[in-house]
Amino acid sequence: MERFLVIVGKFLTSGKFAFGLICSLWALLAPIHALFYFCFAFILVEYITWNVADWKVKKRAKAMCKFDLGKAQGTFWTLVLVNIGILWAWSLDVHILGFLPGMYLAEFFAAFFSGIEFLKLCVNAYDITQHSFFKFAPKFFKDKMRHQIDFDEYVDDAKNDHAKDDHGVSAGLEQSGHNPEDDPNKYDSKN
Numbered sequence: 729m730e731r732f733l734v735i736v737g738k739f740l741t742s743g744k745f746a747f748g749l750i751c752s753l754w755a756l757l758a759p760i761h762a763l764f765y766f767c768f769a770f771i772l773v774e775y776i777t778w779n780v781a782d783w784k785v786k787k788r789a790k791a792m793c794k795f796d797l798g799k800a801q802g803t804f805w806t807l808v809l810v811n812i813g814i815l816w817a818w819s820l821d822v823h824i825l826g827f828l829p830g831m832y833l834a835e836f837f838a839a840f841f842s843g844i845e846f847l848k849l850c851v852n853a854y855d856i857t858q859h860s861f862f863k864f865a866p867k868f869f870k871d872k873m874r875h876q877i878d879f880d881e882y883v884d885d886a887k888n889d890h891a892k893d894d895h896g897v898s899a900g901l902e903q904s905g906h907n908p909e910d911d912p913n914k915y916d917s918k919n
Contacts, residue, residue, distance in 0.1 A: 757815070760815070760818045760834055763814050763818075763834055764811055766838065767807075767838055770841070770842045770845040771803060773845075774852065777849055778799065778848070778852050779796075780852070781852040782796070785855055813841075814837055814838055817833040817834040817836070821834055843869075843873070846869070847870070850862050850865040850866045851866060
């Protein structure tokens with residue numbers, strides 16, 4: 729065994745070992761490479777358009793435009809944390825919750841984040857071009873998403889779950905005998 733380690737030690741330097749380790753980890757994450765790339769592209773495009781929009785707004789106001797290091801640092805940390813979030817969501821989906829097929833947590837996380845970046849892009853594009861489409865696009869897409877996934881229902885359910893005590897009855901309504909689960913207008917979209 730010692731002879732084997734001596735032979736391996738001659739050919740395997742610390743640099744080669746580190747490079748091999750990095751390549752092995754990158755190969756392990758092959759199923760989510762596309763998510764990393766797309767989120768990186770969304771972050772990069774949003775950062776560039778934000779800088780151009782900032783320059784345009786300051787130019788219109790005849791103010792001096794300077795590079796904002798804080799935004800660059802925020803963008804860097806956003807990139808790091810989004811990639812960590814994708815990695816953790818994928819790990820949960822594949823390794824921990826593998827018995828629940830079809831969760832797609834990493835894809836959902838990346839899609840949610842990319843949607844937010846897309847709305848920021850529309851706001852920045854309006855600042856750059858002053859075109860009316862970009863002024864109303866974020867509201868249109870928010871309303872479309874809210875209607876498509878019935879977001880209000882999830883928010884209402886989360887509020888009800890948070891307000892419940894140990895007995896399953898809403899804490900503020902337990903004296904009146906009203907149970908929020910029996911509410912006939914629970915799914916009414918006008919409320």
